[in-house]
Amino acid sequence: MAAFQQNLSEATAVIDMSTLEDGAGLDDNISIASSGEEFVDVRKRETATSDTLDEVDPALAKGLTGALGQSMAEQVWKTGSQQAKKAFNLYANIDILRPYFDVEPRKVMKRLLSTFVPSRIISIPQKVASELYGPLMIVFTLIAVLLYNMKSSGHTVREGTLMGTAFFVCFGYWWGTSALLYFIAYICNSHIAAIQVLSLTGYALVAHCVVLFLGTAFHSVSSHSMFYLMWAIFGGLSTLKMVLVYMSRTSGQTQRLVLTGTCAVLHLLFLLYLHFAYHNIVEDLDQTLQLHVPRAPVSLSHDIPIRSTHPVIRRVIDPQAVNPIARVQELGKSKVPKARVERDTKQQLFDLGLKDGLDKSVHDEPGAENVNMAAVKQSPHQDGEENRNLVQYGGQAAGKPGDLAIGMPGDQAIGMPGDQAIGKTEDQTTGKPGDQANRKLGDQAIGNPGDQAIGMPGDQAIQRLEDQAMGKPGDQVGK
Amino acid sequence: MAATSVDVSDVTDQVPLDVEGDITVPGAPPEEDEEDFSTLDEPVKETILRDLKAVGKKFVHVLNPLKGSRSLLREWDLWGPLVLCVMVALLLQGDNAADTGAPQFAEVFVILWVGAVVVTLNSQLLGGQLSFFQSVCVLGYCVLPLSIALIVCRIILAASATQTIVLFAIRFVTVLLGFAWSTFAAMAFLGDSQPVNRKALAVYPIFLFYFIISWMIISHTHSDT
Numbered sequence: 200m201a202a203f204q205q206n207l208s209e210a211t212a213v214i215d216m217s218t219l220e221d222g223a224g225l226d227d228n229i230s231i232a233s234s235g236e237e238f239v240d241v242r243k244r245e246t247a248t249s250d251t252l253d254e255v256d257p258a259l260a261k262g263l264t265g266a267l268g269q270s271m272a273e274q275v276w277k278t279g280s281q282q283a284k285k286a287f288n289l290y291a292n293i294d295i296l297r298p299y300f301d302v303e304p305r306k307v308m309k310r311l312l313s314t315f316v317p318s319r320i321i322s323i324p325q326k327v328a329s330e331l332y333g334p335l336m337i338v339f340t341l342i343a344v345l346l347y348n349m350k351s352s353g354h355t356v357r358e359g360t361l362m363g364t365a366f367f368v369c370f371g372y373w374w375g376t377s378a379l380l381y382f383i384a385y386i387c388n389s390h391i392a393a394i395q396v397l398s399l400t401g402y403a404l405v406a407h408c409v410v411l412f413l414g415t416a417f418h419s420v421s422s423h424s425m426f427y428l429m430w431a432i433f434g435g436l437s438t439l440k441m442v443l444v445y446m447s448r449t450s451g452q453t454q455r456l457v458l459t460g461t462c463a464v465l466h467l468l469f470l471l472y473l474h475f476a477y478h479n480i481v482e483d484l485d486q487t488l489q490l491h492v493p494r495a496p497v498s499l500s501h502d503i504p505i506r507s508t509h510p511v512i513r514r515v516i517d518p519q520a521v522n523p524i525a526r527v528q529e530l531g532k533s534k535v536p537k538a539r540v541e542r543d544t545k546q547q548l549f550d551l552g553l554k555d556g557l558d559k560s561v562h563d564e565p566g567a568e569n570v571n572m573a574a575v576k577q578s579p580h581q582d583g584e585e586n587r588n589l590v591q592y593g594g595q596a597a598g599k600p601g602d603l604a605i606g607m608p609g610d611q612a613i614g615m616p617g618d619q620a621i622g623k624t625e626d627q628t629t630g631k632p633g634d635q636a637n638r639k640l641g642d643q644a645i646g647n648p649g650d651q652a653i654g655m656p657g658d659q660a661i662q663r664l665e666d667q668a669m670g671k672p673g674d675q676v677g678k
Numbered sequence: 679m680a681a682t683s684v685d686v687s688d689v690t691d692q693v694p695l696d697v698e699g700d701i702t703v704p705g706a707p708p709e710e711d712e713e714d715f716s717t718l719d720e721p722v723k724e725t726i727l728r729d730l731k732a733v734g735k736k737f738v739h740v741l742n743p744l745k746g747s748r749s750l751l752r753e754w755d756l757w758g759p760l761v762l763c764v765m766v767a768l769l770l771q772g773d774n775a776a777d778t779g780a781p782q783f784a785e786v787f788v789i790l791w792v793g794a795v796v797v798t799l800n801s802q803l804l805g806g807q808l809s810f811f812q813s814v815c816v817l818g819y820c821v822l823p824l825s826i827a828l829i830v831c832r833i834i835l836a837a838s839a840t841q842t843i844v845l846f847a848i849r850f851v852t853v854l855l856g857f858a859w860s861t862f863a864a865m866a867f868l869g870d871s872q873p874v875n876r877k878a879l880a881v882y883p884i885f886l887f888y889f890i891i892s893w894m895i896i897s898h899t900h901s902d903t
Contacts, residue, residue, distance in 0.1 A: 300803040304878040332804070332879060339886050346893055362789055362890075 299331035299394065307333050314402045315433065317440040321447040329394040334373065334401020341369050341408050348415045348477045368473075369404075376400050376465050383461055387454030389445065399441055400466075406437035407470050414474060426474055434470045438463045733758045740819045740863050751812050751867060759818020763790045766825050766891075769832055770898050786894065793890065794818055797883045804880050807871040817884070820864040824888065827856030828895045850896060857892040861885055 310328055318325055345365040377397040384391050410433050414426045442459040449455045736758055767786040798813035806813070831849045838845060864884050872880045 297803055297805075300800075300805075302879065303875055307879065332800075335800070336882060336886075339883065343886060343890055343893070346890065362785060 296331065299329065302330055302332050307336075310402060311337075311405055314405050314440055315436045317436065317443050319443065321443055323447065324390055325444045325447045327391065327395040327399055327444055328402075329392060329398050331394070331398065331401075334398055334404070337401055337404045337408060338369050338373050341404055341411070342366055344408050344411045344415075345369070345473065345477055348411060348473075372469055373397075373401055373404065376469075379465070380458070380462055383458050384445070384449070387449055387451070387458050389449040389454070389458060391445070391448050399444060403437045403441050403466060406433040406466075407473060409433050410470060411473055430467070430470055430474070434467050438466045441466065729755070729757060733761070736819050737822055740822045751808065751816065754812045754815035756811070756815060756818065759794070759815060759821065762818060762821045762825050763787060766790065766821065766828060766895075769825075769828050770894055789894075790818075790821070790891070793887045797887050800883045801868065801872065801880045804876050805873050806868070806880065808868065813868060816867045817864060817887070820860045820867070820888075821891065823859035823863065824853070824856040824891055824895060827852045827892075831895060831898075853892050853896045856895075857888050860888045860891075864888070 310330075310333055342362070342365045345368070346362065349365075374397075377393070377400045380400065381391075381393045381396045384396060410426070410429045413429060417425065441462050445458050445462060446455050449458055732753065732755060736755075764787070767783045767790070770786050771783055794814050794817040797817055798810055801808070801813055802810065808816075830852050834845055834849055834852075861881075861884060865881055868880065868884070869877055
């Protein structure tokens, strides 16, 4: 009976067994009644405030200059500022992130070291730290290491843009890969939280930091074997750790395979990319220093300083400047009559609809892209000029074939992974007139490969180009 | 049981209060408030001179980071950091105006300010006691040694056309000194505001920030060909 009464008064579908006893039932009734009173009280309070507000409205009509108006203004200000504070606290509250920074230095060190120690237990879910301090610092360190890489690889002046690239690449990878992996983990029914994926990916970047730093500091001139070894060891260990974590938290062979495969591929390829995209210059520099036999065209141009192949820039710098590349071409490399060259490029430009802006430049620097396309090596054409021309408009269309004096070897990364030299030139040289070639170059052009010859007295630049044309990726000639 | 829990809360309540007490010296503020009320009517020259003096005093504090000096923290202002940042960004520009110009300046400027903001956020998230602008102010002022090093580097670069290894070594050592000084000064001011066991966590981003700035300085050489 008591229980039945209780159910009626409570009006819930759930029968609270503790209230089945007589004594307890009474207590619950009382508590419910009191809470009901509270509820009534609150409602009364709300109506009271609304009443006061109603009372104020007619007063508005009477005039705001009086004391009433002033007090109302004060109230509006107070409410407004309170609401603003609430909104601010809600959206800009860094306290949301505070729990993820709650670590001790020793723990961070331990986690750093344990990223290279895979745990073989996959039957039970492995413990993953959900912390953001470590990964954030690691990403910043990676950016610093990339800067070091870029600087030691070549002489660059536009540090700002390099920083932007490095920032974008590192943070983009961290967040992008984490998002992708979390998405796949979600599909594959993995028992892992987003913040854990973020943390895991971030910590695994320690391998990248270590490998890149050591790779740059101790890079051997002739081969990449040292890098590959470190790539396999450090990259492999950290990948293995991540893979085992994912495996321990996923069930089902296919799901495991998909998730771990994606993770491993992305992680290892990113390390390769970072190394080759920002590192080519060292190689080229060394190769250039070792190759003492200049090719024919080079020797003809040793007295031409390259300041800029960009038509506008060059004219700004020195209106009387002779186009260095054009001279080179004239000096004997050219087997193609200039007219034909110009015609070809004009035609290509016209196709691209770029003729207007680049009329002069096309004529003036048929060879300009010589610089740009450092990576001409890929070109199937035997004739250097054609390559140059093909690439030329491509590069120029980009707008800044060469802030030569500036030269950001590192910039290749913009828009295109390290194969810039490779991918780009392939497009160009295979004669894909190109919006594609053009656009690609355009994207890359910010700091495009052509720039690398920058800053270099002419012969070296051309020599380097020639060297590269021999089939070396990497036009990063930088210096 | 209740007594022990109250005791613990008393202790934890007192700790932040003590820290607040140290930073805000009870004697000073009322005087400043009186001044504030009357500064609207004073001639502009006085205001400017006063601000300049305050900035200069803070520069001196940075160059001699003593543990006791708290004026950097108490009366924070962003004039000094702004001046330093603009100067550094201008000096780090490339020489070739046609090629460089605005973007480069903007990049350095953005890096300095965004870096200061990020380091501040990090120290706050780690449980630091300073307010946002105080930290930004300190980090900005502590760029002073590095900017002095930058000026010295520029002088060295401008002095001789050919850069020998000796000159490079001089530049390197100067920048290294500036970097160490900046980091040490920043640590002296910001270190006490962090929980003791997390000092290293807060110091590392500061180290990285000044390291990147030093890197920009040391790698900046004249680009005229």
